[in-house]
Amino acid sequence: MGTYRVLLLDADDTLLNFKATEDETVRRVLHTLSLPADDVVVSRYSAINHALWLAFERGEIDKETISSVRFVRLFEEFGFRADGVRAGALYREYLGESAILLPDALEVCRALSKTHRLYIITNGIFQSQHSRIRKSGLAQWVSGVFVSEEAGAQKPSAAYFDYVFAHLSGVERREALIVGDSLTSDIKGGVNAGVDTCWFNPACLARPAGIAPTYEIHALTELFQIV
Template sequence: MNYTTLLFDIDHTLLDFDATERAALRQLFEEEQLEWTAEREARYRTINRSLWQALERGEVTRQEVITSRFVAFFAEQGRTVDGSRMDTRYRAYLSQGTELIAGAIELLDALKGKYQLYVVTNGVAATQHARLKGSGLAPYFDGIFVSEETGYQKPMPAFFDYVFDRIPDVTRNQTLIIGDSLTADIQGGISAGIATCWFNPGHAAASAELTPTYTIERLDQLVTLLGTKEVDWTTSK
């Protein structure tokens, strides 16, 4: 299939969210005089992930996610916090995170001008726009769709309807979504009737219920998949 439009998730696909999150949590814990440990970081991530997955299923609101995650985490540490204020501080640190997945810039250099490129993300709008700008990724994209601004989130079909209503000269059968999340990106793409590419660098187990059109483990494999002219990846970090 000759694709004309590529939809990119950003966290864990183009931007290294794990590194960004770790740095933000370290800063927050230091301010709260709470020792950072790998176990505490892992526990926060478990709480946070479960809430975002509940949002994807439509069980909670975005506001409930961002105000309750730190309340729940710090309650386990024996502390009572204002979830909204804590989240505001955390997201200020998170906005500074601009570390890239290896090969991200080289990939976009190879694709820019050959495809319509768009961001589709479930992140908080102010945070995601700041990180895209700070990382240098923003200029590569023809548009950025953040769930907070659309009023819908992946994998809701309404999110993709919103996106397609705002992309000129696009057809779904010539669109490919690239992302790391089976439940948000791949499920969303399947529900929207578009091709899907699962970015799976960690060799996670596949789902029996969700079958992506393609699977890649490195970003340079997308260039090969699309048949785009090869570029020099030796500068990737």
């Protein structure tokens, strides 16, 4: 308790409501291209996108592949005659215009910024993430944003966190806490980097074997009890 000087906060589904943003953005892209935007199509896009991001975390593909193939695959599955690469470009453009926060995110960051140095750690697309963080109001409460594109590595790799700590002057790893919703990215990343972790688990999911966060919270306000 009280031993952490720096909080490394994940962006999507920890501070920003990625699910709501994704649904809104995908529907906008489909409407722009005069394609069906029903729940079945949007849900299938989400599944394709999620699988691609997991492959990215494992180091199997790069972000450019994610951006270029996710709509191509979606359109092929549904037989849509449209340019999937163009759809991907529209998605990135529209995504940066949306900034839907999760409950308490702004208030918690505002309060914690008075006592801690806050940084956002994200595997997201550089331009979109910086735009969303700025539009959400989070930027004024954080000291910086570390995007995997700049690091040349992604969560959960130790190399990503080596980059982060190389840019945190005078901060030892025992003085930092990683907060995130993803066991495979944030929590595993902390384990790989030798940094304490806090699993943000608002859905109260069962904790799987093999990955052990230092802490677990179900609401962001519970951070005050830890730090």
